[in-house]
Amino acid sequence: xxxxxxFSSVLLSQASPQPLLSxxxxxPIRGRLVVPSRQIGSLPLPRMRRLTWLIASVLASSVPxxxxxxxxxxxxxxxxxxxxxxxxPITVEADQMTGRPDRVLNLDSNAELKRGQTEVKADxxxxxxxxxxxxxxxxxxxxxxxxxYTGDDLKLNMxxxxxxxxxxxxxxxxxxxxxxxxxxxxxxxxxxxxITGTYTTCPGINPDWYIKSSTMDIDTGRSEGLAHGGVLxxxxxxxxxxxxxxxxxxxxxxxxFLPPTIGATSTGGFEVSQPYYFNIAPNRDMTFSPNVITKxxxxxxxxxxxxxxxYSGITRFEYLPNDMLTKSNRYAIESTHAQKLGGGFGMSWNxxxxxxxxxxxxxxxxxxxxAQRLLNRxxxxxYGGTLGSVTAIASRYQVLQDFDSKGNPLISRPYDRLPQxxxxxxxxxxxxxxxxxxxxxxxxxxxxxxxxxxxxLPGEGDRIYINPQISYPIIGASYFLTPxxxxxxxxxxxxxxxxxxxxxxxxxxxxxxxxxxxxxxxxAKLFGNAVTQTLEPRxxxxxxxxxxxxxxxxxxxxxxxxxxxxxxxENKFSGHDxxxxxxxxxxxxxxxxxxxxxxxxxxxxxxxxxxxTPPLVSLDNSIVNSRSDLLFGASGQLTRTLxxxxxxxxxxxxxxxxxxxxxxxxxxxxxxVVNLAYRLDRTPADVALNNNxxxxxxxxxxxxxxxxxxxxxxxxxxxxxxxxIAEGLLGVEYKADCWVFRVVAQRTPTSTAKTSSALFFQLxxxxxxxxxxxxxxxxKGSIPGYQNVNQPDKIISN
Numbered sequence: 157x158x159x160x161x162x163f164s165s166v167l168l169s170q171a172s173p174q175p176l177l178s179x180x181x182x183x184p185i186r187g188r189l190v191v192p193s194r195q196i197g198s199l200p201l202p203r204m205r206r207l208t209w210l211i212a213s214v215l216a217s218s219v220p221x222x223x224x225x226x227x228x229x230x231x232x233x234x235x236x237x238x239x240x241x242x243x244x245p246i247t248v249e250a251d252q253m254t255g256r257p258d259r260v261l262n263l264d265s266n267a268e269l270k271r272g273q274t275e276v277k278a279d280x281x282x283x284x285x286x287x288x289x290x291x292x293x294x295x296x297x298x299x300x301x302x303x304x305y306t307g308d309d310l311k312l313n314m315x316x317x318x319x320x321x322x323x324x325x326x327x328x329x330x331x332x333x334x335x336x337x338x339x340x341x342x343x344x345x346x347x348x349x350x351i352t353g354t355y356t357t358c359p360g361i362n363p364d365w366y367i368k369s370s371t372m373d374i375d376t377g378r379s380e381g382l383a384h385g386g387v388l389x390x391x392x393x394x395x396x397x398x399x400x401x402x403x404x405x406x407x408x409x410x411x412x413f414l415p416p417t418i419g420a421t422s423t424g425g426f427e428v429s430q431p432y433y434f435n436i437a438p439n440r441d442m443t444f445s446p447n448v449i450t451k452x453x454x455x456x457x458x459x460x461x462x463x464x465x466x467y468s469g470i471t472r473f474e475y476l477p478n479d480m481l482t483k484s485n486r487y488a489i490e491s492t493h494a495q496k497l498g499g500g501f502g503m504s505w506n507x508x509x510x511x512x513x514x515x516x517x518x519x520x521x522x523x524x525x526x527a528q529r530l531l532n533r534x535x536x537x538x539y540g541g542t543l544g545s546v547t548a549i550a551s552r553y554q555v556l557q558d559f560d561s562k563g564n565p566l567i568s569r570p571y572d573r574l575p576q577x578x579x580x581x582x583x584x585x586x587x588x589x590x591x592x593x594x595x596x597x598x599x600x601x602x603x604x605x606x607x608x609x610x611x612x613l614p615g616e617g618d619r620i621y622i623n624p625q626i627s628y629p630i631i632g633a634s635y636f637l638t639p640x641x642x643x644x645x646x647x648x649x650x651x652x653x654x655x656x657x658x659x660x661x662x663x664x665x666x667x668x669x670x671x672x673x674x675x676x677x678x679x680a681k682l683f684g685n686a687v688t689q690t691l692e693p694r695x696x697x698x699x700x701x702x703x704x705x706x707x708x709x710x711x712x713x714x715x716x717x718x719x720x721x722x723x724x725x726e727n728k729f730s731g732h733d734x735x736x737x738x739x740x741x742x743x744x745x746x747x748x749x750x751x752x753x754x755x756x757x758x759x760x761x762x763x764x765x766x767x768x769t770p771p772l773v774s775l776d777n778s779i780v781n782s783r784s785d786l787l788f789g790a791s792g793q794l795t796r797t798l799x800x801x802x803x804x805x806x807x808x809x810x811x812x813x814x815x816x817x818x819x820x821x822x823x824x825x826x827x828x829v830v831n832l833a834y835r836l837d838r839t840p841a842d843v844a845l846n847n848n849x850x851x852x853x854x855x856x857x858x859x860x861x862x863x864x865x866x867x868x869x870x871x872x873x874x875x876x877x878x879x880x881i882a883e884g885l886l887g888v889e890y891k892a893d894c895w896v897f898r899v900v901a902q903r904t905p906t907s908t909a910k911t912s913s914a915l916f917f918q919l920x921x922x923x924x925x926x927x928x929x930x931x932x933x934x935x936k937g938s939i940p941g942y943q944n945v946n947q948p949d950k951i952i953s954n
Contacts, residue, residue, distance in 0.1 A: 241272035242315060248283055260284055267292065271314055275299045278310065288314045296321065302329030303376065305340070317345040326350070330379065330406045331923050333357045335366070346377030355381060355403060357923035358894035365390045365895055365921050367403060379406035390895075390919070396927070403924055411435040414443070419929030422913040423518050425450035427929075429457075439463045452479050452518075455486075469493035474519070486518070487511045502538045509533065513557045517912065529556040529567055544581030544593075550574055571600040571711050588628055595622040596732070600711045602652075612710045615652025619711060621645060621732055637672040642726070644735050650709060661708055665735050667700040667726050682749045682757055683795065692746040698726050702737035702772050709733060715775060718805065718815075718839075720744070720787055723765050729775075739769040749792070758792035758800075781809050797824040805839075814838050819855075821941060826949030827867060829941035830858045852876040857885075857939040865891050867945050869900065871938040885938045887916070887931065891945045896920040900931040902938075920946060 247270045250263035260282060263269070267281035269290055279294030292298075292310040299305075304327040312319035319342045327334035337353030349371060356366035369383035386401030387394050402412040410433075417429040429447040436442060445457035455476040462469055471491040479486045488511065494504040508531035510516070516529065534551040552572040557565050576599070582592030597620045602613065627640035648661040673694035680689035713731030716722050723744070728736045744763030750756050765784035774780070788804040798820070805815040819833035837851040857871035866888065873883040887900030900916040916931035935942050943950055 241274075244272045246271040246283075246288075246314070250281075255282075257285070259286060273301050274312075274314065276310065276312070290314065290319075301345070301376065303327065304329065307340070312342060318342055324350075328376065328405050331357065331404075333405060333923055337372070346375060348374040348376070350374060353383075355383070356894070357921075363894065364892060365924070367401060367924075369401070374405075376405065378410065379404060379408050380410050381405055390921075395919075409433075409435045409441060415925040415927045417445075417447075417929050418917060418927075420915045422911075424452055449476075452476060452481055452486075455519075466498075467493065467495035469495075479518075481518075482512075482514075485511065486515060488515055488519075500539050500541045502540075504536045504538075506532055506534045509554055510556055513555075516556055529558055530554075530570070531556065544579055547578045549576040549578075551576065569602075571602055574599050574601055589626055590629060591624070591626040593622070593624045596620070598711070600709075611654050611657050611707060614650045614654075614657075614709050617648055617650035617709055617711065619709075619732070620647050634675045635673065637670070639670045640668070642667050642669075646732065646735075648709060658707065663703055663705065663708075663735070665700060665703055667698065667735075667738070669696065669698045669726050671696045671724065680749065685751065685757075687749045687751055687757060690746075690748045690750070692748070694724075694742075694744045694746070696724050696742040696744075698738040698740055698742075700726065700735065700738040703735065705734055705773055710775070713775075718785065718787075719803070720761060720763055720789060723763055723784070723787065728771070734773055734775070736773045737769075737771050740765055740767045740771075742766075744787075756792055757794060759790070761787075761789040763787045783808070785814055798822055812838065823941055827943045827945055828860055829939065829943075830856075830860070831940050832856055850877055853882065859935075859939055859942050862888070867891065869935055869939060869942070883938075885934060887935075889945050894922045896922075896946045898928075898931055900934060902931070902934050922946065 247268075248261060248263060249266075249268040251265035253261060253263055255262040263281045263283065265280065267276075267278050269276045269281060269283060269292075275298065276290055276292055277295075277297040278292035281290060281292040283290050290310065290312050294308070296307045296310045297305070298310065298312075298321070305321055305324055307321040307324040309322045310319065321340040321342070323338070324340040325334065325336045326340060333355060335350070335354040335356060337350040339351040340353075341349040341351070343349060350369075352370060353372040354366045354368050355372065356363040358364050358366070366389050367383050367386050368389060369386040371384045372386075373382040373384070375381070381403045383401040383403065384399070386398055388396040388401070398413075402410070404410060412433060414431040414433050417431070418427070420426050427447060427449050429445050431443050431445040434442040434444070440460075440462045442458065442460045445459070447455040447457060449455055453476055455474060457472070457474045459470065459472045469492055471489070473489045474487060476486040478484070489507065489509050491505065491507040494502070496502050508528075510531060531554040532551060533554070534549060537548040539546045550573065552574070553570045555567050555569045558567055559565055576596065578594070578596045580592065580594050582590070584590045597618070599616075599618050601616045622645050623642060625640060625642035627638050630637040644663065644665045644667070646661075646663045650657075650659045650661075653659055671694075673692060676691040678689050678691075680687055682689075710733050711731070713729050713733035716725070716728055716730040722728070723742045726738065727734075728738075742763065742765045744761060746759065746761040748756055748760075749758040764786050767780060767782050767784075770780045770782065786806045786808060788806065789802070791801040793799045799822075800820050802818040803816070804813060806812075807814050813836060815838065816834070816836040819831065821829065821831050823829040833855040835851060835853045835855070853873055853875055855871070855873045859867060859869050862868045867890075869885070869887045869889060871883065871885040872881060874880075875882045881903070882905060884903040885900065887898060890897045896919075898916065898918045898920070901913070902916070903911055903913045905911050914929075914934075916929045916934070918926055918928035918930060920926045932944070
């Protein structure tokens with residue numbers, strides 16, 4: 157009968173076996189001493205069932221003992237770093253312990269062994285001290301660098317990390333992935349091999365999806381698994397098989413095949429893409445994506461990305477040789493780059509090009525989005541210092557032309573800027589004054605060689621201007637007043653003009669403005685809640701003399717959009733080819749309702765511009781009345797779940813609403829949102845862009861739970877003028893514990909007279925891959941407030 161029911165020993169694996177106690181036994185015992193029962197009472201220790209004896213306490217005190225960081229690593233989902241544990245003590249415990257402490261310890265009943273970040277528990281175990289090797293049998297449980305293992309029998313060398321585990325289960329701490337096998341061979345600290353193994357991130361013993369393989373190579377150092385002869389099962393049905401199937405053990409980037417993308421479009425038919433990802437370096441990667449389009453052929457795509465402290469960029473390229481429908485080569489490229497050169501200098505480029513006008517129509521899911529028909533190619537060089545900033549630009553556009561129902565082109569090509577150099581400098585609070593100086597030189601060139609130059613659209617020309625400004629802001633707690641004076645000096649030198657037209661122009665115009673406002677506050681109630689209500693009247697006066705500019709070119713100028721921001725600017729034109737004469741006063745009143753927390757529940761605004769002298773400078777010789785259209789605005793987060801945003805432009809002269817945008821969002825909870833919007837536009841500029849038709853549209857979009865785990869998504873944009881659906885999206889999502897399934901159908905306009913339809917199927921297996929075509933960009937772009945059902949709920953706090 158054993159009178160000492162449990163012992164614990166701390167052994168140094170590298171210490172030479174030397175007896176610490178002299179006994180009458182034939183061999184020195186290290187780590188355990190068997191004492192006859194009659195000597196127990198003579199021990200000067202309290203009566204206890206468990207006795208801990210530190211045999212190597214003297215030697216162990218001279219060696220730093222590291223606390224296991226497994227629990228901490230699991231909490232933050234970071235794999236504990238490997239450290240040299242060869243000099244760490246090994247702690248062994250058991251209810252019963254026999255053997256020779258200098259060679260072998262036999263641990264019976266509740267055996268435990270621990271060194272550093274490796275801990276082994278079993279019914280019984282044997283520790284060979286010289287070999288530093290552990291054998292454990294019966295209900296083996298091991299925690300190793302944050303990974304958890306169970307099995308029947310274990311053999312493990314504590315120095316080399318080699319060994320095996322029979323009938324194992326394993327769980328990786330960094331991502332929670334787990335599985336089981338017939339045998340698990342430990343090659344070293346980072347590498348292992350699972351024989352007839354499985355892997356999944358689904359919880360429980362009956363996972364919805366799993367990988368099964370005859371042999372799995374596990375590399376915990378690179379956080380990667382490789383299944384030989386792997387088969388992916390979903391609901392116990394094999395859906396994907398491969399001779400070599402890689403899977404991640406963390407979110408780290410790794411080279412290998414990405415999940416195939418499968419979908420269909422009305423212009424290309426059935427599409428299948430099989431990307432391959434190259435993890436070139438921590439800050440560089442590349443993705444090669446061959447794409448089979450049944451109606452057109454095989455399209456090759458490549459994307460490269462790079463990032464450093466001083467530069468970053470991305471380049472995408474698509475190429476379809478010999479399109480089966482057009483009998484031509486089709487391609488597109490997109491490249492962006494930004495870089496700090498040092499000394500205040502920087503450079504960047506933005507290059508976009510497509511092979512033909514119909515590219516966005518035929519490949520609506522390509523790098524040239526369907527709505528993008530002006531492709532810019534631009535190279536920038538910048539400098540910033542104490543004396544100001546300089547930007548030099550070379551820019552040229554490609555137009556992917558769109559046509560109306562009669563075949564007339566709808567898009568005008570912007571002028572090339574070869575080059576444009578801009579200088580800016582300014583200071584604030586210089587004796588109470590703020591001042592800025594802006595200057596620019598631009599060489600414009602018309603790329604539309606097939607269109608003859610006109611008086612306002614010459615073939616080429618130089619423009620240089622300088623615009624100094626000085627203001628004196630007077631700001632108080634409840635008021636502000638800012639008088640400002642600026643001067644515009646512009647000069648033109650033109651070539652390739654209409655015969656008889658002048659080739660040089662100059663213009664010098666001063667502008668005086670004064671901007672002032674007041675702020676009043678009072679306590680009020682809004683929907684029964686205490687708020688602070690403000691009343692903020694504002695006046696803005698502008699005076700600019702008239703200068704006839706009818707013969708001046710129009711390189712980059714148009715009428716600015718009329719809104720609350722624009723009515724508080726000095727010039728009604730965008731660009732710099734027209735300076736509007738002005739003798740006008742803008743008036744506006746804004747009222748805000750603000751809670752004590754700072755949340756703005758409601759904002760109401762009304763504004764209008766009054767002309768003391770009707771402006772004469774225009775682009776179309778139109779006559780301006782004594783006052784502008786009236787602007788109304790209302791927006792805010794009315795309640796925690798209800799938001800409002802509306803703007804209205806009303807013509808008092810015509811007694812009509814020229815433009816209106818009303819939108820309301822109801823979002824009562826996470827992944828629950830309904831958006832309703834109405835848009836009306838009768839303004840001449842926008843009607844001209846809309847094929848000379850008034851724009852009347854209703855837009856309804858939503859994401860809503862349909863049943864437990866089921867979510868519906870949809871959007872419909874309906875044209876009241878044409879009585880047809882302009883855009884549409886409809887789909888469902890199913891959220892399980894470890895996977896998500898989505899099916900989404902989308903219809904989008906690719907040009908004025910054409911639309912494209914696409915069908916998305918996606919099976920997202922958490923922690924593994926996404927199979928099918930990705931509809932996330934379509935969902936986020938079509939449904940404001942959409943939340944990914946596979947992400948944690950976002951709490952609506954306001």
